[in-house]
Every structure is written in structure tokens, then in C-alpha cells.
Amino acid sequence: xxxxxxxxxxxxxxxxxxxxxxxxxxxxxxxxxxxxxxxxxxxxxxxxxxxxxxxxxxxxxxxxxxxxxxxxxxxxxxxxxxxxxxxxxxxxxxxxxxxxxxxxxxxxxxxxxxxxxxxxxxxxxxxxxxxxxxxxxxxxxxxxxxxxxxxxxxxxxxxxxxxxxxxxxxxxxxxxxxxxxxxxxxxxxxxxxxxxxxxxxxxxxxxxxxxxxxxxxxxxxxxxxxxxxxxxxxxxxxxxxxxxxxxxxxxxxxxxxxxxxxxxxxxxxxxxxxxxxxxxxxxxxxxxxxxxxxxxxxxxxx
Amino acid sequence: xxxxxxxxxxxxxxxxxxxxxxxxxxxxxxxxxxxxxxxxxxxxxxxxxxxxxxxxxxxxxxxxxxxxxxxxxxxxxxxxxxxxxxxxxxxxxxxxxxxxxxxxxxxxxxxxxxxxxxxxxxxxxxxxxxxxxxxxxxxxxxxxxxxxxxxxxxxxxxxxxxxxxxxxxxxxxxxxxxxxxxxxxxxxxxxxxxxxxxxxxxxxxxxxxxxxxxxxxxxxxxxxxxxxxxxxxxxxxxxxxxxxxxxxxxxxxxxxxxxxxxxxxxxxxxxxxxxxxxxxxxxxxxxxxxxxxxxxxxxxxx
Numbered sequence: 001x002x003x004x005x006x007x008x009x010x011x012x013x014x015x016x017x018x019x020x021x022x023x024x025x026x027x028x029x030x031x032x033x034x035x036x037x038x039x040x041x042x043x044x045x046x047x048x049x050x051x052x053x054x055x056x057x058x059x060x061x062x063x064x065x066x067x068x069x070x071x072x073x074x075x076x077x078x079x080x081x082x083x084x085x086x087x088x089x090x091x092x093x094x095x096x097x098x099x100x101x102x103x104x105x106x107x108x109x110x111x112x113x114x115x116x117x118x119x120x121x122x123x124x125x126x127x128x129x130x131x132x133x134x135x136x137x138x139x140x141x142x143x144x145x146x147x148x149x150x151x152x153x154x155x156x157x158x159x160x161x162x163x164x165x166x167x168x169x170x171x172x173x174x175x176x177x178x179x180x181x182x183x184x185x186x187x188x189x190x191x192x193x194x195x196x197x198x199x200x201x202x203x204x205x206x207x208x209x210x211x212x213x214x215x216x217x218x219x220x221x222x223x224x225x226x227x228x229x230x231x232x233x234x235x236x237x238x239x240x241x242x243x244x245x246x247x248x249x250x251x252x253x254x255x256x257x258x259x260x261x262x263x264x265x266x267x268x269x270x271x272x273x274x275x276x277x278x279x280x281x282x283x284x285x286x287x288x289x290x291x292x293x294x295x296x297x298x299x300x301x302x
Numbered sequence: 303x304x305x306x307x308x309x310x311x312x313x314x315x316x317x318x319x320x321x322x323x324x325x326x327x328x329x330x331x332x333x334x335x336x337x338x339x340x341x342x343x344x345x346x347x348x349x350x351x352x353x354x355x356x357x358x359x360x361x362x363x364x365x366x367x368x369x370x371x372x373x374x375x376x377x378x379x380x381x382x383x384x385x386x387x388x389x390x391x392x393x394x395x396x397x398x399x400x401x402x403x404x405x406x407x408x409x410x411x412x413x414x415x416x417x418x419x420x421x422x423x424x425x426x427x428x429x430x431x432x433x434x435x436x437x438x439x440x441x442x443x444x445x446x447x448x449x450x451x452x453x454x455x456x457x458x459x460x461x462x463x464x465x466x467x468x469x470x471x472x473x474x475x476x477x478x479x480x481x482x483x484x485x486x487x488x489x490x491x492x493x494x495x496x497x498x499x500x501x502x503x504x505x506x507x508x509x510x511x512x513x514x515x516x517x518x519x520x521x522x523x524x525x526x527x528x529x530x531x532x533x534x535x536x537x538x539x540x541x542x543x544x545x546x547x548x549x550x551x552x553x554x555x556x557x558x559x560x561x562x563x564x565x566x567x568x569x570x571x572x573x574x575x576x577x578x579x580x581x582x583x584x585x586x587x588x589x590x591x592x593x594x595x596x597x598x599x600x601x602x603x604x
Contacts, residue, residue, distance in 0.1 A: 079454055081393055081394055081397055083447075084389065084390035084393045084394070084447060087386065087390065088383075088387050088389065088390045091386045095383055131449060131450045132450075133450065134447065134450050134454065137446045137447045137450035138447055140443075141442075141446050141447050142443070144433055144442055145386060145436065145439045145443050147433060148433045148434075149436065
């Protein structure tokens with residue numbers, strides 16, 4: 001299949017391009033004009049500019065679209081109105097590719113769309129949605145609009161809800177990266193109490209799941225998550241063990257955020273059974289790889 | 303109060319400006335650069351242009367915003383992607399006025415947001431939403447985003463769901479207008495079987511309801527409707543009676559649309575009790591005024 005991939009130079013996108021190619025698909029990579037490079041066939045454009053969607057759709061003439069591009073400025077994107085521009089641009093792009101014959105579309109949503117149950121996993125069919133930030137409200141809004149477009153334009157649409165990701169290329173200020181960076185620098189890794197439960201998935205698994213999803217035919221909402229539930233502090237503690245520096249992990253030294261959700265975990269039976277995808281990296285192995293990545297980064301940059 | 307009114311030269315907007323002034327409020331009218339004129343303090347802008355929202359908010363410095371502007375091209379707006387641009391522009395505008403101190407916002411939604419019950423009225427709290435077209439999906443999406451902005455920015459937000467409107471200035475191809483035009487021209491008014499039940503409200507009442515709503519403090523979703531349930535064909539039959547030409551009304555001469563909803567009617571207890579608004583025009587009287595309007599239009603244009 002020929003897959004049009006937006007956000008192709010991003011954290012998830014680079015791994016998704018690799019996963020698609022490994023499966024034997026060809027990738028048309030859309031990257032932001034100011035962004036990083038990408039391998040293979042590349043379209044450098046600004047997705048928020050008028051007319052871009054039509055030009056991409058025509059140039060790519062793809063069988064499927066995997067749309068990852070969105071505003072992702074660390075710390076800022078939660079309440080950024082740019083989320084609305086991305087919503088509009090996403091609808092434009094999906095309609096444009098549909099008009100050019102693309103019949104399969106997969107767009108990423110977020111676990112923040114759910115009204116997280118405190119005593120169980122988020123389930124695609126059962127768990128209600130709730131809005132917590134402009135980001136997830138815009139993602140939910142985008143899904144509603146795309147579901148309507150899919151009905152009108154006879155598109156096969158999958159909406160992949162990503163949970164917590166980590167791995168090579170993650171933003172340096174996020175949990176796994178920041179603990180890794182402290183450990184490889186021999187600095188204390190100061191954490192909050194980290195009592196919340198989460199699902200952490202290696203970005204390479206998430207990307208591979210998305211590659212399977214977009215080239216398959218499962219429609220509707222699909223959680224993209226590992227299915228492993230872990231307490232946040234245990235991620236830091238495991239990293240300390242793996243680094244051989246458990247004493248550097250200082251759990252409880254930062255204050256807890258008052259609004260920290262106690263549990264955001266995923267039912268993965270749709271991903272595992274319907275999509276037929278199983279992750280390859282157990283949490284401990286993936287965290288070890290992240291540590292190796294940040295050790296190399298340290299050695300590279302001195 | 304000083305009310306910023308968008309869509310001020312439109313079908314609902316002109317009446318809303320009049321209603322607000324009649325209540326003693328001052329109106330800053332936002333009209334499209336290419337659109338019709340409006341009375342009083344006017345800002346001529348293109349709301350879809352970057353930076354417009356901020357400029358309007360600064361220029362208006364209003365206590366409240368009544369946002370009516372949206373894509374409304376007759377027949378085309380149902381599946382127009384311009385709906386998404388209006389969603390984004392609406393969020394920009396609401397955020398911009400909130401930053402400039404506006405604390406009260408009323409935005410219009412639509413009865414098409416509801417999953418219409420066949421055996422009763424649409425109720426703001428009880429009736430679930432459903433998506434029928436890109437237009438209503440975008441309106442629902444807009445509401446979700448604005449609800450989040452309202453929480454984040456401590457705004458008082460009302461979401462007014464308009465039902466079926468008619469009256470002076472209505473698009474000539476819509477039901478009441480087109481039947482009136484046929485009758486005053488002495489031509490047959492050909493209609494479908496018109497078996498569906500609807501709520502028709504005089505635009506002057508709808509505008510007055512919106513003026514009360516935006517200058518009040520009721521938050522959340524409010525149906526703006528007459529509360530009178532009527533069969534669609536009886537609207538045409540009543541117009542024929544009022545015109546003294548009942549023989550011109552040809553019910554059943556046009557085919558029924560296969561997807562015509564059997565019932566779209568409104569619970570109006572929130573509008574009547576919480577907002578404290580009662581419509582002034584009974585359907586028969588409003589239809590008579592519409593007929594008078596189109597008689598004058600005929601005489602004016604020959």
C-alpha cells in the first residue's frame with residue numbers, strides 16, 4: 001500500500017514510517033517546512049496553509065492516510081487555540097484525500113478524551129468521553145467531524161487513542177526522558193509521589209500498532225496502548241534499578257499536582273484481537289532501551 | 303450592557319440588534335466586509351482572517367458577545383468544510399473577547415445537534431446528540447471546545463439551539479418564503495406531503511430570545527423555539543388560507559425526501575422558565591406578517 005504519513009518527522013512519525021516500510025508499504029512523508037528531515041519520498045509543506053491539503057492529496061495519491069501531525073509544543077499545547085486550526089486542517093486533509101480516491105484513514109486521538117474510570121481500564125465502547133483541556137476537546141471535536149465526513153464520503157476511518165508513550169526521541173522534559181537524563185548524568189531524579197496508575201507504551205510499538213491499523217480495516221475507536229498497568233513512580237524506580245543508581249531516584253521530592261488523575265489505563269482487547277497487534281517491548285526492556293538512548297545522547301553531546 | 307454582535311446583518315442578526323437596542327443595550331455590530339450594512343456602531347471585518355478576533359475584541363471591549371456568524375450558504379452549508387473554519391474562528395473569537403474582559407458569551411447551535419426522538423420534544427438535558435451533517439457535527443464540536451474554554455477562562459457560556467425559523471428577510475427558497483412568494487404571485491405552491499412535525503419560530507421572537515439570553519446569566523444549552531408543534535404541511539395550508547388562495551397550495555405534489563426526520567420539536571421550559579422568555583408571535587400571526595412582507599417585496603420589485 002501507498003501510505004500518506006503526516007507528522008512523519010515527529011516522535012511517533014519517524015517510527016511509524018519505519019514500521020510501514022518494514023511491513024513492505026511505501027510511505028509518502030509529509031513534514032513541516034521548518035521541521036526535521038525524513039527519509040524517502042517527502043513533501044515539505046505547512047499543513048495550516050490554505051490549499052495545502054489539496055496539493056498534498058494530489059501529489060501523494062495514496063491508498064491510505066495516517067495523520068499524526070498536530071500541535072505538540074511541550075507544555076503549551078494543552079490550552080493552545082492552535083488545536084482548533086489543526087482540527088480544521090485535519091478535516092480539510094481528510095476530505096481532500098477522500099476526493100482523490102484514498103479510502104482508508106487513521107487519525108490519532110488521545111487517552112485524554114476519556115472520562116477515566118478510577119477502578120478500571122478505559123474501554124472504547126463503554127467509557128464515556130469527557131473534556132479536560134482544549135487539546136482533548138479539540139481531538140473529540142475532530143473525531144465527531146471526521147466520523148461525519150467518513151459517512152458522507154464512504155471512508156473507512158480508524159481513530160487511534162494513544163496513551164502514554166516513551167522511547168527514543170521523546171521530548172527531554174517528559175517523565176521517562178527526564179529521569180533517564182538525570183540518571184545518566186549522575187544527578188538525582190526528583191519525582192512526585194507518582195501514585196497514579198498509567199499505561200506506558202514504547203513509541204516503536206505504538207508506531208507499529210498504527211502501521212497495522214492504517215493498513216488494516218478495523219473501523220472506529222481503537223486504544224493504542226501496551227495493556228500493562230504500572231504505577232508512575234515504579235517507572236522511575238525501574239529506571240534507577242536499570243541504571244544501577246537506585247539511590248538517585250527521589251520519589252516524593254516534588255509536590256503532587258492537585259489534579260493528577262489517579263488512573264489512566266487502557267483496555268487493549270480491540271487492538272490485540274481485532275487489529276491483531278501485540279506489542280514487542282515489555283516495559284522493563286523498553287525503559288532499558290530508553291536509558292541506552294540517553295546514555296548515547298550524553299556521550300554524543302559530551 | 304455593551305454587546306458585541308456578529309452576523310449582525312444576517313437574517314437573525316438584524317432582528318437581534320433591534321431587540322438588544324429595544325432592551326436598552328448598546329450594540330457593536332460585526333458585519334462581513336462584503337455583506338449588508340447595519341445600523342449604529344459597525345465593525346466591518348472578515349472573521350476568518352488571521353488576527354481579526356483580537357482586533358475585534360480590542361475595538362469592541364464589550365460586556366457580552368452574541369456570536370451568530372457562521373457559514374450559511376443556502377443548500378451548500380450542510381456539508382461545507384467552511385464549517386470547520388468557522389469552528390476555529392469561533393473559538394478564536396471567544397478566547398479573544400475573554401482575554402479583553404468579556405465575561406458573558408452566547409453562541410448559536412442548532413436543533414440538528416439532537417438525536418431527535420420520534421415521540422417527543424428535544425430536551426436540553428435528556429436528549430442525546432447525534433451527527434447528521436458536517437454542519438451539525440461542527441456545531442457540536444464547537445460547543446465541546448467552547449465549554450472547555452469557558453471552564454479555563456471563567457466565562458459564562460450559553461449555547462442557544464435554534465429550531466426552524468421563518469420571517470422577514472428569510473432566504474427566498476426556504477419553506478415559508480417560497481410558499482409566500484408563490485401565493486403573492488398567484489402561482490401554485492407545490493409542496494411535499496409535509497407530514498413531519500416541526501417547531502417554527504418567528505425570527506423576531508428568536509432574536510429577542512437571544513437578546514434576553516446573552517444579557518442574562520443562564521448557562522449551558524438552551525433551546526430557542528416557540529414550543530408550538532405543527533405539521534409542516536399545515537404551515538403551507540395556513541399560508542394559503544391567510545392569502546385567501548387555499549387552492550394554490552398543492553400538498554403532495556413534490557416527492558418526500560427519503561431522509562426527512564418525522565419530528566424535530568423542542569422542549570422550551572428552560573427558555574420560558576429559566577431565561578424568562580415568552581414568544582410574542584403565535585404561528586398564525588407570524589405567518590401573516592411573512593405574507594405581508596412578501597406582498598410588499600412583490601410590490602416593490604414589480
